[in-house]
Amino acid sequence: MSSSYHPQSDGQTEFTPYEIVYGQPPLHIPYLPEATAVESVDRSLQAREKVIHSLRHNLSKAQHRMKQLADNQRSEREFDVGEWVYVKLQPCRQHSLRSHHCQKLSPRYFSPFQVLARVGSVVYKLALPSHVCIHDTFHVSLLKKKVGTGSIQAQIPAGIPHQGQLMVEPIAVLDRRLVKHGRVAATQVLVQWSNSFPEDATWEYLRDL
Template sequence: MKQLVDQHRTEREFSVGDWVYVKLQPYRQHSLRSHHCQKLSPRYFGPFQVIARVGTVAYRLALPAHVCIHNTFHVSVLKRKVGSGVVQAHIPAGVSQQGQLLLEPIAILDRRLVKRGRAAATQVLVQWSNSFPEDATWEYLQDLQLQFPNFSP
């Protein structure tokens, strides 16, 4: 079994000063770039310069100041930049420490009453920031008010 796993493994090693791309989560609600088709959105962002090697499999990168992601990455999410061409795939502002978009409710589009346990509960259709109107989700009003106390529906 080890031989089968090792067939797909590659040894990657970078030195200080190399330029690399960072692979971040491409999922629909958690991607780092608003794109009309998340399936086709970029998976790698950068290039960023390696500023230090931390341990045997981690590297510290020079990220822009507005990014709130930790600047140390495992070697498995890095890809060496090849060639001299530059592709601008920047990481936008409003990103959490885990590399996910910080979503804020913008508007309440609709309401409905549903059964939650043995009692009735109100659900609201919430339009989120950094997403499209068709990506609105149904959330419980009580949970929404606890998570976002400054938001008034």
């Protein structure tokens, strides 16, 4: 009795490494204990079966764990045509500043905007103002249902690029400090950014500004 073993493909060629090298899918023929009279061969093949069984078990556990993590982050949200929703945009610093490993700027919600249509199962088309250059369709993860009569911000600011990121610029220096950078002293300033919350102020090297 034989069974096929199908490891995951590389995601690009849609073939496993075994199939690429040998031109056929891998075939696993389970070994039955004591099917051979040679003791050393029997011991080796039984050890191989244990390794394969352990490999399948560990792969199944890893897949289950990844699914649980993905499900924990997934939110089941649906909107009806005509409902009002907030749109989440991520601030992005101007490219003239040196990039840092820690971008502290928080996403902001703008709106409310009315849902015009549902495109597919997780994408919605919104009624955006004419001056906004970004695409009018958004993934459900970027939307939040409007509850009550209040609003966070009336309109999306003009001048947003097609990627849908808020371009932010330094608007004020709130504080300064002297820090050690390598073997020399350097000045850092606490910068408040446009299109961001006050608590998103970050320490930047003065020379980068």
